[in-house]
Amino acid sequence: MGLIHETDFGTPGRDGAAVTLEIDGMAVTVPEGTSVMRAAMEAGVSVPRLCATDSLEAFGSCRLCLVEIEGRKGTPASCTTPVAPGMKVATHTKRLADLRRGVMELYISDHPLDCLTCAANGDCELQDMAGAVGLREVRYGYDGANHFDAPKDESNPYFSFDPAKCIVCSRCVRACDEVQGTFALTIDGRGFASAVSPGGDDFLDSECVSCGACVQACPTATLIEKSVIERGQPERSVLTTCAYCGVGCSFKAEMQGNEVVRMVPYKDGGANEGHSCVKGRFAWGYAVHQDRVLNPMIRERITDPWREVSWDEAIAYTADRFRAIQEQYGRGAIGGITSSRCTNEEVYVVQKMIRAAFGNNNVDTCARVCHSPTGYGLKQTFGTSAGTQDFRSVAKSDVIMVIGANPTDGHPVFASRMKQRLRQGAKLIVLDPRRIDLVDAPRMPKALHLPLRPGSNVAMINALAHVVVTEGLVATDFVAERCEDGSFAAWTDFIAEQRNSPEALEAVTGLPAALVREAARLYATGGNGAIYYGLGVTEHSQGSTMVMGLANLAMATGNIGREGVGVNPLRGQNNVQGSCDMGSFPHELPGYRHVSDDATRGLFEKVWGARLESEPGLRIPNMLDAALDGSFRAIFIQGEDIAQSDPNTKHVTAALRAMDCVVVQDLFLNETAAFAHVFLPGTSFLEKDGTFTNAERRINRVRPVMASKTGLDEWEVACRLATALGYPMSYSGSAAIMDEIASLTPTFSGVSFAALDRLGSVQWPCNEAAPEGTPIMHMDRFVRGKGHFVVTEFVPTPERATRMFPLILTTGRILSQYNVGAQTRRTGNLVWHTEDVLEIHPHDAEERGIADGDRVMIASRMGTTTLHAIVTDRMPQGVVYTTFHHPVSGTNVITTEFSDWATNCPEYKVTAVQVTRTNLQVDAEAAE
Amino acid sequence: MESATLVRMANQIADFFVASGHDEAVNGIAGHIRSFWDPRMRRALYAHAEAGGEGLAQLVIDAIAALRLSDSKIPTS
Structure with a gap:
């Protein structure tokens, strides 16, 4: 497959009554409000343009898209002229050609003629338009005033800004405004001095959030990915899905051979419709990072050095240890955790391995600690x-x-949609x-902000x-x-x-x-x-x-x-919804059906050919507790780093140490791997073949852009381990796994790779009643029939501020980093966030003699850690905030054992702490 | 399983159901524990109750009585 080129209609589509007009003698019917430019494109007629692109409202500045309209004077810009019934438009005449050539001459007279060595060569709209209008000479020469010596801005780790190549079409500025909603860019100066400016000294120092919308919109090489500058133009595209947050953006992975050149947001992606954030657009380098472990490793004790082994040996070793543990301590002594960073198919196979091959329901997922x-x-x-x-x-x-x-910060592409609506007048x-930033975002009415106390x-x-x-x-x-x-x-x-x-x-x-x-x-x-x-x-x-x-x-x-x-x-990880859908909870089979339901269990038993346990299994916190009491002794951890991400680190690591066999499947030797006996290398999203389900229940295809670097797909690893444990499990491929999921899960019965390839994506339920999916649920009736109200008595958390720990710590994430940082810390995103910091209110800081940038010690009843402080009035008095993207910060050393009453989801958001100024940098340590 | 953890978890469940009146709360607590707790956790909770049930809310103690009736064949592994 070659490069995917999406059609650019020049201006956005409209909803409205049908209007019929004539363009170059052809009748065209489009919705009222559509531009003449778009109507022409719908009819297959491309009008030359530079400042127009269909992700942005028409601007009418480049004067290249001029047309003639019967009965109207002059040559109006087709991008800003709406269609009218009976309108007769000519898009290509001698007069228009002369005008366009004249315009192009002016552009090119102030543009470096280095096309052969330009990074955008072959992907430059200016170059294309010069060809389209038949430009053969520039009568003005190149010796006049120009911008050729304007210095490049290379401050951003991912893209370059070369103002010498800028045609001041404002597409970047408008993309930042209209699509992203950050308003970081502007046109500085007037007339010939007009130039795109990020404000401040450079892009890195500006309000720019590196979403890539400006790069996407730029018609020249002015704003261009550094990866394209380094490697050249890509040659083929593979449509796939981002592996970061629960928005689940669709991307074109643009490739040279087996190397990714860039990730470009896909216009037809249902979740993102052509937009992206800094993580999905640029921070994919971790997938090919040198830290990746590509061969299985084993060790007898966690104090031993790792030993690289073959897949066969690693699988046999794991199976032997698991079997021995079960023989000695019972079937329920082992279990596993599925990952929200893995595909539905991989998660499904792991939970099946646990239920059918381990013979118990001790399966849980990282959604336990979030949603x-x-x-x-x-x-x-x-x-x-x-x-x-x-x-x-x-x-x-x-x-x-x-x-x-x-x-x-957490779901930036959805935030941009939200901000678009808020700028139209919706209330917040x-x-x-x-x-949070939304409270007083630019060009939006101020939000009604209710800064409630944590825990209330x-x-x-x-x-x-x-x-x-x-x-x-x-x-x-x-x-x-x-x-x-x-x-x-x-x-x-x-x-x-x-x-x-x-x-x-x-x-x-x-x-x-x-x-x-x-x-x-x-x-x-x-x-x-x-x-x-x-x-x-x-x-x-x-x-x-x-x-x-x-x-x-x-x-x-x-x-x-x-x-x-x-x-x-708003789901945190890319496949939190999917991992839950796939039966990752210890009490539920795929499709949220309780394990005690005989009919459901019977269905699975018949297809899987195994007897299934009817009792709920252990949840992650219960597994850790049971490890400490000796009844839970081995765990298979698929793509999760519980030693960093889960609360009360001391408790987590003590439980891991207490187990006889810890198996970690991951891209990197993460913090949890320090306690592992078996390390099974995982595959990145660029190698996976399957599906992710995002926060809107949208099932998106994840397509491999390169072969597995480990030699096996992750689902194959689970199949081999299950087989080694005496439960033969095999599939012909990921599509076959989805077929099995669909056959057993009513809400997925219409889902298949073929359907997804045809429809792009579907939102479950996707079945006979809704063959193309269900964008909005509970339209005529609730899934349970009638909506059920629940009495919600307020019960204060036992975790309260005290004289010893008078502040409340709450945790979260920031834009440039993701979760435990295993991925983003291995990318250029580090430039924005080299360490976790503590945000503290000025009054709380002053009381403690803390100045901005000081190192502070944060102590809870669980432990202590040190961070640098940022003094900011975005925090309310009495509350401090940090992130947990860096293992050295040890944020979860200080979080507590308290959890949600119904699900054991940890109470990360309320920890009583004291903060003091310190000169010491100490490793995070748990209180004894 | 550590009793203190189980007691805290069980009492939290009781705190949620307490508003619905005694009988409904007892059923709610028992149903929740039956649906979401692994058998070894239930066994440990029962053992704690048998040993005097220190720290357990009365609703939990009542729910345990109801639970045990339906849980007589609780698996041992």
Whole structure:
């Protein structure tokens, strides 16, 4: 396959009544509001252009796309001229050709003529247009004033800015504004001095977030990937899916042979529609990083050196140790963890190996520590463990409530969609202790920010619901038709109690009641209300209760079951949704069906040819506890680094040390591998063949752009291990695994690689009733039938600020890094975040004699670590914040053992700490 | 399994269900533990209850009584 060239229609599409016009003698029918340029392109007529591209609104600056329109004077720009019924347009005439050549002459007179050595040679719209208009000479010569000596800006690690090649078409500036919404770029100066400027000294020093939208939009080599400069133009494309966050952006991996030259966001990608962020667009180098381990390794004890072995020896060794442990300690003494960074097919095979070959349900997934409360809460209330909307839905929202999420850092491509809608006038409510960037983003109305105290989420949601119920804001028709009478009545009785009023809960939430009432009224009466939330909701001792509280509020206000509304978890990792769908939880088989259900188990037993356990297995925290009591002695860990990512590091590492056999399958020797006896090399997303399911339930294809560097696909490793354990397991390929998933999972019954290749992607449920998937759920009825209201009593977390630990630490992530940093720390992204830092309010800092940049010690009852401090008023007083992207920071040394009551999701968001200035840099250490 | 951990987890579950009244809460707690706890965790909880049940909320103790009736054939491995 060669390079994929998506059609650029020049200007965005429109929805509207059909309008028929004539272009170059051909009748064309397009929606009202469509530009003449786009109408022509729809008819197969390409009008020359430079400043127009269909991801941006028309600008009309380059004067190349001029056309003649019968009955109109002059030569209007086709990009800014909307179609009209009966319009007759000529796009190619002698007059137009002369005008275009004249325009091109002027452009080229101030453009270096180094096409043969230019990195964009063969992929330059200026070059293309010179050819298209038949430019043969430049009468003005090249000796006049020009910009040839303008210095290059090479500060960004991924792209170069060469102003000498800039034609000042403003596409980069507009892409930054319209697509990304950062407004980092501008046109500085006037007339001949006009130049693109990132502000500040250079790109690295600017507000630029390196999303790549400007590079994508640039028609010349002015903004171009350094990888293209170094390697040359790619020769083929492979469509695949990003392996970072739960947005699941589609990319064209553009290749030279087996080497990736660049990743380009795919316009037809359902999740991202041509946009990207710094991680997906540029930070893929980890996949081919020298630190990757490509051969299996084993060792008898964790103090022994690793020994490289063949796959056969590694599999046999693992199987022998697992079998011996089971013989001595019982079938339930071993288990495994699946990874949200692996494909659905890989996850499915690992959980099958555990259930069928290990013979127990001791399988869990890293969703345990992030969105397991989402699964529980939404299943209880709506009937299924997933978000309700597609990402496009936000374009129809009138009020957007963001709770415990920081989309511009965690889910940047979706944040850009959200910001587009907010700039159009939608209202924003932010519930977060920190003043996240969305609160006062540029060119947006200021958000209604409710900086609630960490740990008070449920009190907060109850207060909001109290206002809705007691002020008569309930959508009574919706509730009567769609929800249970009984549970609604019980809930309204509870929520209407005075103790749930914003006034009564002021002392808990720390928020003025009037502000809470304003937010509740806005959400309930402002039109389409949509809730988007993240781990600030789930990673609490009442995470599941809070998720149910959100569902209650959405149902009570009728904000569910159509475009623009809904309850939407922003999933952290690329395949969190999929790993849960695939039966990674110890109590559920694929498709969220309980293991105790005889009929479901019977289905799987028949297809798998194995007897399956009807009792739930251990969850990750339970596995660790059981390791310390000696009943759990071996674990298979697929692509997760629990020694860094899971809370209370001391407890985690003690449990790992206590096990007889730890098997880690990963790209790198991660922190957990220090406790492993077997290391099985994993494959990067560039080698995988399968599917990821994103936060909107969208199943996207992950296609291999290169052969596995380890010699085996990951699913093959699981198959071999299962077989060695006495349960023969094999597939002809990933497609066959998906076929088996589809045959056993009703919501996936219409999914196949062939269907995905045909449709691009589908959102489950995808079955006979919805053969092309289901963008929005619960349209006519909830999956469980009637919506179920749940009484959400506020129970304060036992983790509280004390005299010894007076501050509350909360954790999160930043834009340039991802999770434990195993991937992003091995890329150029390090330039933005070389270490984790502690954000602290000026008052808290001053009280402790801490200045910006000081090294500080953070101590909790679990342990201590040191970080540099950033003094910032984005933090509320009494709350400090950090990330856990660097293992040396040991952030999870200080987080606690507390967890969600329903799911054991750890309470990362509330840890009582003390912060003191220190001159010492100490390795993170757990308290004894 | 460490009793303190199980007691904390069980009491947290009780805290959620307490609002629904005694009988419903007992059923809710028992159902939740039955659905989500591995048998060895349930056995350890029962053993702790038999040993006096220190720290357990009364609702949990009542739920354990209900659970044990339906859990008489709890697997041992």
